[in-house]
Amino acid sequence: MFKLMKHIKEKYGNPPVIITENGMDDANRPFSKLESVLQNDKRIQYHNAYMTNLLDAIRKEGCNVHGYFVWSLLDNWEWNSGYTVQFGLYYIDYNNNLTRIPKASVEWFSKVLGQKAAVM
Template sequence: MSFILASRGGIAIGETAASHWLHIVPWGIRKLARYVKDKYGNPPVFITENGMDDPNKPFMALSTALQDNKRISYHRDYLSNLSAAIRQDGCDVRGYFIWSLLDNWEWNSGYTVRFGLYYIDYKNNLTRIPKASVQWFKSFLGQNEMLSE
């Protein structure tokens, strides 16, 4: 497999998250799952970190910071493509873990970005506050739990 850059002919293949190196390309996860299946004989796969970051804007209203609709769309679109890889392409994907549960210090960006489903209030005793994506995931998991019964 040749490595593909984040752009083709100078045009980005996907929207950029807050970190300039992180591009949002949901169809890529399905393509990658099929590649692993074909190249390596369909081994069990666990995706251990998948997510995107938002900029940390210290003067943004908390209510605005908690509305992480871009993160919801990100995971909805990636999980939809992953579901197609499993159900339609027969890929043996057994787990998907969010990057990240909590906002934290990012090794390359410090506290300038936020990856978490939970907002961490760095100025108020590290209080954890669920973002809109937490409720979305609860609903998503509840729907999929009913489908598996």
């Protein structure tokens, strides 16, 4: 991500950039315990790496990054995979009135965004 932002800056004159729908899928594990599904460390590591690179591109290279949006807020039906993968920060319990349950990544994002907002 750092190299890509630097490339965009150099090739296109540092236009405003907004990263949209960035995320990763995780296998839906319907027979796993809920606690295990909610502890989505892989997603936290993924977003941490991307956001660290973006922050470095902004601070070290002056890249004009204006936003970063996660794909996706909720687990949902994916065109190519149906319900076999999860993308969301919130788990959707399809067997319990579509209850939305925050995953560990929600708490992580809350802390990160709170820290960043205080710095800016």
